[in-house]
Amino acid sequence: EDQVTQSPEALRLQEGESSSLNCSYTVSGLRGLFWYRQDPGKGPEFLFTLYSAGEEKEKERLKATLTKKESFLHITAPKPEDSATYLCAVQGGNYGQNFVFGPGTRLSVLP
Amino acid sequence: DVKVTQSSRYLVKRTGEKVFLECVQDMDHENMFWYRQDPGLGLRLIYFSYDVKMKEKGDIPEGYSVSREKKERFSLILESASTNQTSMYLCASRIAGSQRGYEQYFGPGTRLTVT
Numbered sequence: 001e002d003q004v005t006q007s008p009e010a011l012r013l014q015e016g017e018s019s020s021l022n023c024s025y026t027v028s029g030l031r032g033l034f035w036y037r038q039d040p041g042k043g044p045e046f047l048f049t050l051y052s053a054g055e056e057k058e059k060e061r062l063k064a065t066l067t068k069k070e071s072f073l074h075i076t077a078p079k080p081e082d083s084a085t086y087l088c089a090v091q092g093g094n095y096g097q098n099f100v101f102g103p104g105t106r107l108s109v110l111p
Numbered sequence: 112d113v114k115v116t117q118s119s120r121y122l123v124k125r126t127g128e129k130v131f132l133e134c135v136q137d138m139d140h141e142n143m144f145w146y147r148q149d150p151g152l153g154l155r156l157i158y159f160s161y162d163v164k165m166k167e168k169g170d171i172p173e174g175y176s177v178s179r180e181k182k183e184r185f186s187l188i189l190e191s192a193s194t195n196q197t198s199m200y201l202c203a204s205r206i207a208g209s210q211r212g213y214e215q216y217f218g219p220g221t222r223l224t225v226t
Contacts, residue, residue: 032212043115043201043217044154051211087154091212098144098169099215101154 002027002092004102012108013078021073021086021105029093033071035064036087038104044087047073078109113138115204115218123224130189132221134202141207143185144215145169145177147198154201160185161207192225199223 007022025033032051036044048057050066057064061082063074073086085106089099118133136143144159146169156169158177166177174196178186185204189196199222203215 031208032214034212034214036217041199041220041222043203043220046214046216049212049214098156098159103153 002090002100004088004090004100006086006088006102006105008105009103010106010108012110013075015079015109015111016077018074018076018078020075021107023071023073023088023102024069025071025088025090025100025102026069027090027092027100031091031093033066034089034091034099035071035073036089038085038087040085047086075107078107080109080111083107083109113204113216115202115216117200117202117218117221119221120219121222121224123226124189124192125226126193128189128192128225130192130223130225132187132189132200132202132223134185134187134204134218135183136185136202136204136216137183138204138206138216139182140204140216141182142205142215143179144203144205145175145185145187146201146203147171148201148220149198157187194225197223197225 004025035047038044048064053068061076065072085104087104088102115136145157146154160166160179176188202218205215
């Protein structure tokens with residue numbers, strides 16, 4: 001069964017304090033790993049897709065990396081506007097077209 | 112830019128009412144999805160559709176049905192709303208892929224309260 005876990009559950013950072021969020025997964029035949037940002041009361045906003053171990057993607061202060069068992073979302077010098085819940089999802093070969101979502105990491109960046 | 116819109120941001124209905132949630136996407140995506148999101152339970156898939164007039168049950172289809180008569184529109188129907196269907200409902204769409212996975216794009220969500 002495909003599974004996704006995320007850690008930590010919640011993270012508080014000072015503005016400018018870099019850190020990483022973890023997404024660990026077990027999946028048969030990874031077809032893609034996806035990162036989303038979700039603000040309270042809104043729909044998830046797509047950030048990155050990663051397909052194979054060693055792949056990296058960057059966008060502003062965010063950088064996503066992928067290994068065979070986990071993905072990291074690195075946040076460099078975060079700002080208060082980076083506060084959100086970050087969701088990780090995988091699509092594997094056994095679940096058809098569907099995603100398995102992790103529970104998310106709730107990030108707070110304090111000024 | 113991909114745009115997924117949902118008919119209502121907030122909705123309040125009474126127990127037993129029939130409820131329609133509408134979702135429209137403007138990117139000619141084949142796949143469309145309905146999720147509900149609850150605190151502590153995360154995103155759970157209700158129904159999805161590979162293409163027009165095609166639908167498949169997700170993880171929690173009980174109490175729901177769907178309709179997809181046109182490619183751009185996917186409707187979620189609560190046949191007889193109950194209080195345990197109070198939730199945030201999210202629609203998503205995506206281009207179809209066989210070997211490669213593609214990202215889903217989400218709408219803004221509908222916060223449904225059943226009283």
